[in-house]
Amino acid sequence: MGIIKIWRISGSRFTNIDNIKDPNFDPTCLTFSSNEKYLYASGSKKVKVWQINGSRFQLIDIMNTEPVDGRSMAVTNDRQIIAVCGSQSTVKTFLLQGGSYLVGPDLTGHRINVYSVDFSPDSRYLATGSYDRSARIWKLGAGEAELVTDTDPPQIQITKPEPQRGFKIKQNKKQVLVEGLVMDDSPIESVLVNGKLAHVDNSTGKFQVELNLADGLNRIEVIATDAFQNSGQKSLEVLVEKLSSNLGTYHALLVAVQDYQHPSINDLDFPLQDTQQLAEVIQKEYQFAPNRVQVLKNPTRVELIEAFDRLSDLLTEKDNLLIFYSGHGFWDERLKIGFWLPADAKQSSRSAWLSNSTVRDYTGGIPSQHTLLISDACFSSSIFKTRAAFDGSDTDNGIKEEGIKKIYNMPSRRVISSGAMETVPDRSVFLKYLIKNLKRHKSRFLLSEQLFVKMKPGVINNSPTNQAPLTGVIQQAGDEGGDFIFLRRN
Numbered sequence: 151m152g153i154i155k156i157w158r159i160s161g162s163r164f165t166n167i168d169n170i171k172d173p174n175f176d177p178t179c180l181t182f183s184s185n186e187k188y189l190y191a192s193g194s195k196k197v198k199v200w201q202i203n204g205s206r207f208q209l210i211d212i213m214n215t216e217p218v219d220g221r222s223m224a225v226t227n228d229r230q231i232i233a234v235c236g237s238q239s240t241v242k243t244f245l246l247q248g249g250s251y252l253v254g255p256d257l258t259g260h261r262i263n264v265y266s267v268d269f270s271p272d273s274r275y276l277a278t279g280s281y282d283r284s285a286r287i288w289k290l291g292a293g294e295a296e297l298v299t300d301t302d303p304p305q306i307q308i309t310k311p312e313p314q315r316g317f318k319i320k321q322n323k324k325q326v327l328v329e330g331l332v333m334d335d336s337p338i339e340s341v342l343v344n345g346k347l348a349h350v351d352n353s354t355g356k357f358q359v360e361l362n363l364a365d366g367l368n369r370i371e372v373i374a375t376d377a378f379q380n381s382g383q384k385s386l387e388v389l390v391e392k393l394s395s396n397l398g399t400y401h402a403l404l405v406a407v408q409d410y411q412h413p414s415i416n417d418l419d420f421p422l423q424d425t426q427q428l429a430e431v432i433q434k435e436y437q438f439a440p441n442r443v444q445v446l447k448n449p450t451r452v453e454l455i456e457a458f459d460r461l462s463d464l465l466t467e468k469d470n471l472l473i474f475y476s477g478h479g480f481w482d483e484r485l486k487i488g489f490w491l492p493a494d495a496k497q498s499s500r501s502a503w504l505s506n507s508t509v510r511d512y513t514g515g516i517p518s519q520h521t522l523l524i525s526d527a528c529f530s531s532s533i534f535k536t537r538a539a540f541d542g543s544d545t546d547n548g549i550k551e552e553g554i555k556k557i558y559n560m561p562s563r564r565v566i567s568s569g570a571m572e573t574v575p576d577r578s579v580f581l582k583y584l585i586k587n588l589k590r591h592k593s594r595f596l597l598s599e600q601l602f603v604k605m606k607p608g609v610i611n612n613s614p615t616n617q618a619p620l621t622g623v624i625q626q627a628g629d630e631g632g633d634f635i636f637l638r639r640n
Contacts, residue, residue: 152176154191156207167205172198178220178236184227192220192234197244199251213251215242222266226273231290233257233276235264241278243295255295259286275337277377287336287377303382304334304374310358311388326388328370329358336376343372363390397558397637398468398519400436402443403457404429405490407477409448412496421476422447424526424581428474431588437637438472448493451502458512467561470634471518476581479527490527513563514627520558522598522634523565523624526580554595560632563624566602568609569617580619583608588636596636 221236243254260280310329348359406425568580
């Protein structure tokens, strides 16, 4: 005996309110109408319809579905059409006329048993699935059912990234959001972007998916497939430019004056050791090739000038220059001029001294994109005018690659000094924390401003002479507001 049990749902409680019994009917599929006023059941080669009045169910219609046994059934939202399938390659349909259902056209497109039927939300199409491993789409209307035979591939339009006529799309980011439209008369089964399933809005045809890209040229291929397995494709190319390739070539001039030729000037103990340590760090950790790092050990004034001249001839606007000086410095209070003391300097004559104004003129004349001067010497701040640019915060990872590129595009002439207008100790606390923070930094980019913020507390808190490092712009040397960017190797 077939029994249909009716339950009322209240919260999480189910209450049996009615039982419909029929000894000659074994229901295999049940569905309510969209307005919940009718109950449909199929099975035993029949379809039965009950009208719901409160908690009462009144049988109002019975249809014979032979030879289909009614294992699956679907009803349009407006109740106008019933489709029934099961145990046959034929799908039976029934059309509502005058309050009763009349036999509609049989659908005979499959080779063997149909096991699933469903209407589209707008009731214009019926989908049928068969054990012949195919799905078919039927267009319904005016009492007729037409098998949709679509042989046209979907049309694809890519809207993002925005195509550039005649050029490959170029960007620095390694992620890209691919968006577009897919258009077809049949339902879209899938949209794959480089094999990745995209989200598709079936009502508008819009699709989107985020992809990871590799450095260099990337081919993005979009393949859209409709319900009839017709596939269309569209492709574009995106060139991911390594930001490191756009940041130029890195050069370094590292000057260490430890042993002075004239007895009137005291020798120092650590500049050569400190400078060699810095050379090793920037070559190992950052993008300074060994053949572009020049270490001058105990140079004379002429050797320093010649080194600056070579850099003036060699470097271009695509290059970055780091200048480091470790040695004696001197401030002439009467002339208001600071000096570096090369190895051939002597106290009684300034002919071999190198003035800060000369260093400034060379940093302005060397045609690099960015020049950073790091001076570990007494009175080294006299070469520049400080600029209050820091609040003590650490912006280690706060600048995205787009921001880095903007900073790079503005030329800079900057300096970091070990102290203000004061003497500094021979055993350099400044150099210690400079190297420590170059090693410690793990992000890809390090701005000189960031480096200064990182090292400043360590220098101040551990200096025996209470030295306070400073940073700023080298005045009248071509600075336009950018910054020197240390670029890590890995």
